[in-house]
Amino acid sequence: MSGSRGFLLVEVVVALLVVTVGLLALAGSAASIARLTGQGRRRAGAGIAAAARLETLRAAGCQALAGGRDSSGFYRLTWTVTTQGTGRVIDLAVEYPDGRLDRRDRFEAIAWCP
Amino acid sequence: MVPVTVARRPTAGATLVELVVALVLGGVVAGAVGVVLHDHQRFYRSESQILDVEEGLRAVVQLLPAELRELDARAGDLVALGRDSVSIRAMRGLAVICAAPDRASGSVVIADSLTYGWRGIDPTRDRALVFRDGDPGTAADDRWLDFTVTSVGAATRCGDGGPGTGLRLAGPTADLDSVAAGSPVRTYERVVYRLYADDQGQSWLGERGYGGGSWSALSPVAGPLRRAGGLAFAFFDSAGAATSDPRAVVRVGITARGLSAAAIDVPGRAASGRPFEDSVAVAVALRNNPGAP
Numbered sequence: 001m002s003g004s005r006g007f008l009l010v011e012v013v014v015a016l017l018v019v020t021v022g023l024l025a026l027a028g029s030a031a032s033i034a035r036l037t038g039q040g041r042r043r044a045g046a047g048i049a050a051a052a053r054l055e056t057l058r059a060a061g062c063q064a065l066a067g068g069r070d071s072s073g074f075y076r077l078t079w080t081v082t083t084q085g086t087g088r089v090i091d092l093a094v095e096y097p098d099g100r101l102d103r104r105d106r107f108e109a110i111a112w113c114p
Numbered sequence: 115m116v117p118v119t120v121a122r123r124p125t126a127g128a129t130l131v132e133l134v135v136a137l138v139l140g141g142v143v144a145g146a147v148g149v150v151l152h153d154h155q156r157f158y159r160s161e162s163q164i165l166d167v168e169e170g171l172r173a174v175v176q177l178l179p180a181e182l183r184e185l186d187a188r189a190g191d192l193v194a195l196g197r198d199s200v201s202i203r204a205m206r207g208l209a210v211i212c213a214a215p216d217r218a219s220g221s222v223v224i225a226d227s228l229t230y231g232w233r234g235i236d237p238t239r240d241r242a243l244v245f246r247d248g249d250p251g252t253a254a255d256d257r258w259l260d261f262t263v264t265s266v267g268a269a270t271r272c273g274d275g276g277p278g279t280g281l282r283l284a285g286p287t288a289d290l291d292s293v294a295a296g297s298p299v300r301t302y303e304r305v306v307y308r309l310y311a312d313d314q315g316q317s318w319l320g321e322r323g324y325g326g327g328s329w330s331a332l333s334p335v336a337g338p339l340r341r342a343g344g345l346a347f348a349f350f351d352s353a354g355a356a357t358s359d360p361r362a363v364v365r366v367g368i369t370a371r372g373l374s375a376a377a378i379d380v381p382g383r384a385a386s387g388r389p390f391e392d393s394v395a396v397a398v399a400l401r402n403n404p405g406a407p
Contacts, residue, residue, distance in 0.1 A: 009136070012135070012140075016143055023146060026150060027153075030154060034380075037165065041392070044168075044172065048394050052367075052395055052397040055397040055399045059354075059399035060352075061352065
């Protein structure tokens with residue numbers, strides 16, 4: 001750069017490249033926000049599906065507690081019941097598609113048999 | 115002193131060609147920025163619609179189970195069952211009688227130190243269930259007496275001298291004969307939850323209460339929900355079969371379907387151009403049914 005010769009075409013192009021990178025990052029943030037809110041929705045949904053199943057098991061009565069499987073929307077639920085003294089331990093797994101992979105969340109609850 | 119003439123070098127700015135190229139490229143970038151910002155605005159507006167629906171649905175599945183869980187269906191806490199509504203005696207407080215009741219006036223005193231609730235007792239809305247032990251040697255004659263709370267009196271003293279509050283009750287006051295100090299009192303109000311359609315074309319979980327001799331207007335508490343089938347209740351008995359008998363209910367299923375107020379508009383996304391819809395289904399086991407685990 002000799003003296004004050006204004007800017008060169010190369011400089012303009014470099015500046016534009018920098019702006020473009022910034023724009024791409026901005027566009028990418030929207031995609032990740034959409035992905036994260038979707039992920040949050042699915043995970044909260046898994047918790048709600050698990051809670052609904054545990055309430056249903058509880059309502060059926062302690063003596064009727066037994067393992068089993070069920071599905072609710074795209075949530076697949078499987079649960080086992082083990083006896084520990086006067087308590088029953090319910091081990092509940094919820095599987096659901098989460099992005100490219102399936103995710104598996106586990107929940108544990110205890111019911112007392114009077 | 116010899117004057118020196120300095121020849122000024124011509125300072126060349128941008129040439130016209132460079133300026134034109136720069137302006138064109140700048141214009142292209144400004145256009146791209148505009149498109150990205152516009153898309154973003156659309157995206158965030160849509161995303162907030164989606165979050166509103168999710169938030170409303172989660173509020174419904176928090177609120178209704180919290181109200182229903184502590185009910186005792188066999189004692190009549192579920193008053194009426196509907197496909198999109200439920201009428202309940204919603205528990206609002208717990209207290210303990212701390213002096214022998216006065217049957218003639220229907221006056222009882224509750225201990226301030228043992229009074230719990232998420233608000234004070236409101237005679238315009240609340241009724242009181244007083245536990246009557248009857249013969250202390252048997253549980254067969256135990257029952258809850260249902261009273262209207264006529265007034266909540268000024269501070270007074272319990273039988274043991276501790277601070278208490280006087281309640282004036284109307285109802286089966288003659289049965290207060292074997293209600294002694296130590297008997298529990300539960301206060302409740304009559305509440306209906308049902309789907310509420312506003313005049314803007316949106317639907318919500320609506321609540322109304324009974325007080326002062328009449329039902330209040332239905333007011334929205336959570337949503338937005340779908341107008342058709344936005345809120346559905348299902349009631350099940352101990353065998354897991356659907357029931358319409360309020361006293362046989364051991365489990366309540368609640369399905370809420372949310373619908374956004376405006377269409378979402380995210381290019382390339384499924385269901386773009388239509389309102390966002392989602393649903394949740396929860397179940398509640400009534401905890402205070404006799405024999406409930």
